[in-house]
Amino acid sequence: MTVKDQDGKVVFSKSKEYEVYDLHLPSNKKGYEGFDDWDLTAMTHINLGLEPLETDSHTFVVPLKAGTKSVEIEAAYKFSYEESDTATWKKVSKKIEF
Helix, strand or coil: CEEEECCCCEEEECCCCCEEEEECCCCCCCCCCCHHHHCHHHCEEEEECCCCCCCCCCCCCCCCCCCCCEEEEEEEEEEEEECCEEEEEEEEEEEEEC
């Protein structure tokens, strides 16, 4: 999410990553050292993601300088499929005038 004032200056920015991991941990059954041919049952599944049709909501208080006439708020949901590659799935923006 990004908030810009009427001059286009970014006054607030926040992002959140939703991630899912499948890891080999020392506490797992055999497979930790040699990955045991990538035995999925020897992995620990850590789900910090969003499930289908699940929503997440946050409220932020953004202090603005005196004289701010308007702000443009943009929120985007992006999918990172590689470290340097992302695709924007959904983007919304709203302008608020004071």
